[in-house]
Amino acid sequence: MDKLRLLTPGPTPLPEEVRLTLAKDMIHHRKQGFKDIMFRVQKGLQYLFGTNQPIMTLTSSGTGAMNAAVTGLFSPGETVLVVEAGKFGQRWSDIAQAHKLEVVALPLEWGSAVKPKEVENALSRWSDISGVLIQASETSTGVLHPVQDIARLCSRKGILTVVDGISAVGVSPCPMDEWNIDCLITGSQKGMMLPPGLAFIALSEAALKKAEAVKSQNFYFNLLSEREKCLSGQTLFTPAINLIVALEECLKYFQGHGLEKIYKRQWAMTCMVRAGIDSLGLELLVRENYTWGLTSVKLPPGLDGVKLLDTVASEYNVIMAGGQNHLKGKIVRMGHMGYVDWPDLLAGLHALRSVIIRQGGYSASRDYLEKAMAAYEQAMKDITGNETV
CATH class of the missing domain: 3.40.640.10 (Type I PLP-dependent aspartate aminotransferase-like (Major domain))
Incomplete structure (x- = not known):
């Protein structure tokens, strides 16, 4: 399991x-x-x-x-x-x-x-x-x-x-x-x-x-x-x-x-997920003024978001949230707040891509995990280029 x-x-x-x-x-x-x-x-x-x-x-x-x-x-x-x-x-x-x-x-x-x-x-x-x-x-x-x-x-x-x-x-x-x-x-x-x-x-x-x-x-x-x-x-x-x-x-x-360090890590995980989603060719719901700790992803036309999340959960043991009200079935909300770390997010990105392809979506990206990880590492560096953690 x-x-x-x-x-x-x-x-x-x-x-x-x-x-x-x-x-x-x-x-x-x-x-x-x-x-x-x-x-x-x-x-x-x-x-x-x-x-x-x-x-x-x-x-x-x-x-x-x-x-x-x-x-x-x-x-x-x-x-x-x-x-x-x-x-x-x-x-x-x-x-x-x-x-x-x-x-x-x-x-x-x-x-x-x-x-x-x-x-x-x-x-x-x-x-x-x-x-x-x-x-x-x-x-x-x-x-x-x-x-x-x-x-x-x-x-x-x-x-x-x-x-x-x-x-x-x-x-x-x-x-x-x-x-x-x-x-x-x-x-x-x-x-x-x-x-x-x-x-x-x-x-x-x-x-x-x-x-x-x-x-x-x-x-x-x-x-x-x-x-x-x-x-x-x-x-x-x-x-x-x-x-x-x-x-x-x-x-x-x-x-x-310290809050400064915790916020920096939360920001880095936000950058990580957004870079991974971009690399997969998926569309982000929010391009500007986006929150930290949560990334909403538009699903390709024709995909059933409810079924997709059920499959991600049953086959990969990754639990994500769907859209609400008129966005139900149309977006996936990936949370990365609280006690979550970068390996969890790599697993989430992989599970999401795999099930989207299986259900008829398309992604030619082979380095989305590498790009996501690079975005995380870059965000974790301070202005002097030194690691903060």
């Missing part, structure tokens, strides 16, 4: 230290030992988020944190601008509408990133907008939005920037304080190299004041109550204890290796 290679944009493979930690005996979440872990985890999360603000840990999927952000920062009837560049941009709209917010949608072609000028125009046209909801990395397509520029724009206008960093935090730079992000969220199952089940959310001083004014009636996803508990080394309700214990191991990994 070939080694299982999980090349999806979440969940992602787990480091051995994390898997071993998950096997430890249970501890109690209201005792001092757990509080000590929470205080250590808090420092690691602040390092990862690039913030001095408290970071709240929720036992939920990333969507739970999205819901907490919308319901905790905005009152029904308020107007928000939503950048809809894919399925998860649309999720912002769905959550906002469920909370009875007025949604100004900024729809984009899937595979396109928003331009700061488009956001500026929308803010000028609708003067009552109080928040912008956006993805850092739109996971359904592999687009990287210019969050820094948009947050700077919103900060000047006194408008909150709420960023879904679920596929960005731990994968590509997204420093909350430096970029003037008011609310940054992420989930455990992607760049953070944990199983699904935890979500994290941090608020700027401006967002905290807004939350205090809103006074959310949420019982479970209550940001003010969670923040108060967070400051005392606790969570509001019973958390996923084993995941938080394992989280400490993940954060040691980030702190031990």
